[in-house]
Amino acid sequence: MTQGVDVVVIGGGQAGLAAGYHLRRLGLSFVILDAQATPGGAWQHTWDSLHLFSPAAHSSLPGRLMPPQPGETYPDAAHVVDYLTDYEQRYELPVVRPVRVEAVLRDGQFLRVETDSGTWRARAVTSATGTWSRPFIPAIPGRAEFEGRQLHTVEYRRASDFAGQRVVVVGDGNSGAQIAADLAHDTDLTWVTLREPRYLADDIDGRALFDAATARRRALDEGRTDTGGVASLGDIVAVPPVREARDAGLLKAQPMFDRLTAGAVAWADGTRAEADVIIWCTGFRPALAHLAPLGLRGPRGHIPTRGTEALGEPRLHLLGYGDWTGPASATLIGVGRPARDAARQIAGLLGAV
Structure with a gap:
């Protein structure tokens, strides 16, 4: 059975939810396909002592401030899971889970999204699968x-x-x-x-990091000297x-x-x-295997983008993988702006605005 929508969002973590928020505001029909069995994205799988770098008010998705966690300046991962669960329910986002996307293919004027539980046809796709499912370990002798x-x-x-x-x-x-x-x-x-x-200096938290990443992106976009972004701070x-x-x-x-x-x-x-x-603790690679049939991979396994738009396929947007898909887009506070821009570009492409 094949189902059809304007947009398929792949991934139901923070980036996918931010995309859904803006797609809904623009009146597009969409579905969010999430491989996880429960809400919360990768946050539900982190270590017990993990806390955010920023206070709750500065760790929020668009439209809904994260409430503070009693007794904590920097909320823990469990609090983030509760927040994402509430966010999904508050905005009645159409998340279908657990659904594992196996491939995205061109199908004439549509993109065909094949999953382990059926096929979707969409006029555009937003990939927001993150990196947590692709841990990287270097090849060390022995x-x-x-x-x-x-x-x-x-x-x-x-x-x-x-x-x-x-x-x-x-x-x-x-x-x-x-x-x-x-x-x-x-x-x-x-x-x-x-x-x-x-x-980094002891008084620097996620707010300063987001500002640094945004300033770097603005400088590069305007042809000015690279500020170095977050890496310049530590x-x-x-x-x-x-x-x-x-x-x-x-x-x-x-x-x-x-x-x-x-x-x-x-x-x-x-x-x-x-x-x-x-x-x-050697990092991650972007989880993009489902996009392999489109033939878009570039250097370092990334798909070349202009903002969030894939250069080789304007119907595809990538969201939340790091600065190459929007300044600080892999963070709660940073993903809102590129999600908004992606939704607006998709709406324009589909003639919805």
């Missing part, structure tokens, strides 16, 4: 030889699972710093980074647990090791750190 446990950020839940163990955390970004701080008190921790950790937001562990001398980063052995990580100078567990 990885197959290591006899301990290896896991990625997506599999980490709580420090108590590793109490008393020798744990190596790999990663110089926010996830690496936060998970290292989480583990610093109850494990024999080795924190490994590609370069010396660069902490790599790690010093949220309270990270700041406390750092100031207590518990976060001392080691340079990246050269290989793994059966029970350790090893450096070229012969130094070793025995390890029971390695946690790879």
Whole structure:
């Protein structure tokens, strides 16, 4: 059975919901197909101690401020899941789940969206699948030889699972710093980074990061000098647990090791750190396999875009994958503007405005 709408939104996390909000305001017919069984996107799968970088009021989707979490300046992931669940219900967004999109194909004047539970025909598609489902682990010599446990950020839940163990955390970004701080008190921790950790000033939070990303995008669009954006400020937001562990001398980063052995990580100078567990906080890649039939992939696995519009297919918009699909578009506060722009462009393409 094939169903038809103006727009299919693929992904029911924060980016998909923001897209739905603006599509509804423009009067377009649409459906949001979400592979998750329940609302909340990737936030329902994060580690227990994760908190936002910004207060609730500065972590909101369009149209609905996130309420503060009692007793917390920076809301935790469970609070974000509750907020996204309420947002979806408040705006009666047509989310269908669980539905896994397998392929998007051209079908004359339509795009055909094939799923594990039927086919949709749409005049436009917004892909908002994010990156959480595509964790990246680098190819390090000896990885197959290591006899301990290896896991990625997506599999980490709580420090108590590793109490008393020798744990190596790999990663110089926010996830690496936060998970290292989480583990610093109850494990024999080795924190490994590609370069010396660069902490942002202690008073900087997500609001400043969004402003920096927006200023960079504006400068590039106007042909001015690249401001460097968030990267110019540092790599790690010093949220309270990270700041406390750092100031207590518990976060001392080691340079990246050269290989793994059966029970350790090893450096070229012969130094070793025995390890029971390695946690790879090494980032993600965009989840775009469903778009492969369109033949749009460019460098680094990205699809070239102008704003959110795919350059090789104007009926396709990509939302929420990072700055290449809109300044800070992978954040709650940042996704609203590119979602609005994408919805307006789609409406214009379809002759709805």
